[in-house]
Amino acid sequence: MTDRAALLPLLGEVFRAHGYEGASLALISQATGLGKGSLYHFFPGGKTQMAGEVLAEIDGWFETRIFAPLRSSDDPRAAIVAMLAGVDDYFRSGHRVCLVGVIALGHARDEFAEPVNDYFARWHDALAAALRRGGIGASLARKRSEDAVLTIQGALVLARARDDAKIFTRALAELKTRLLA
Template sequence: MPRIVAERADVLPALGECFREHGFEGASLALIGAATGLGKGSLYHFFPGGKAEMATAVLAEIDGWFEREVFAPLRESESPAAGIARMFEATEAYFRSGRRVCLVGCFALGEVRDRFAEAVRSYFQRWVDALDLALGRAGASPDEARRHAVDVVGGIQGAIVLARALDDPEIFSGILARIRQGLMEMKTAS
């Protein structure tokens, strides 16, 4: 007899979307209940720490996804170019051309930054570091790799902001394509 919700991890995707759509403060337990199909009792059974624990779990799940799909390939791909290509493809798909916000970026900008500071910092630091490493392996100088890594990760976050503000997914795709092109030119220029 299959249960709809077998374990805590099953509700994390819906939980994440709810936080993305409404923000941490805006995602009330009523909205979270509607999004997950669970009553407050069930939610507090899975997350005794309440909303804060829900957000922490969502951040950890997002972090795990990026670690697996983006950061690790950047660090470990046979060819650094392949890891970088994968980063752009995964990113474009994950953020749905800017229609889906980056919850970690939202938390960084928002009022809850201090509450989840370490998770936010670690996520972006590891992204920058992994890209830095890949660019170095691709032949960039240490300074060049570091600067470009920072610019690219920042550029992706800015692309989400601008695409949402102008309500135009092509803005996101266009910026990402040009960032990608810029990296390729850098690598061939060195």
């Protein structure tokens, strides 16, 4: 494999499965089919660069498909419904953990503090903006937005811990009702 962009999803899955700390170069090599030399050719900064680029790719996906529509849609209700559908799709209906959350909870948290914080802050802000455009006051919009991100992240953790993806599906359905009320 010689396409750098094609490596990022593979790296992301290794980090999701093993965390940053547990993602050894042996596991990364096995997942990508590349030896250490080839990996360092693509990522001279090593595992830190790999994780940083994977986080940037995830951030770009969420910015384009979730955050920007929430900030700018003329129909905030439709943007919120689309956010929930996009989140459900991205996290494969609760079968996939949030890599940004995995990084935030691990020992590498401080190393990636800025992109992790920025990701969650922009999500919170974008959803609050959509809720405000939908007629909710600023304070309540911020509370509901924070509750929404908390619900999504908590449901992912609980669905994974209980090995029951239906937890995530139920949480999203209940969240939709709360956000659109």
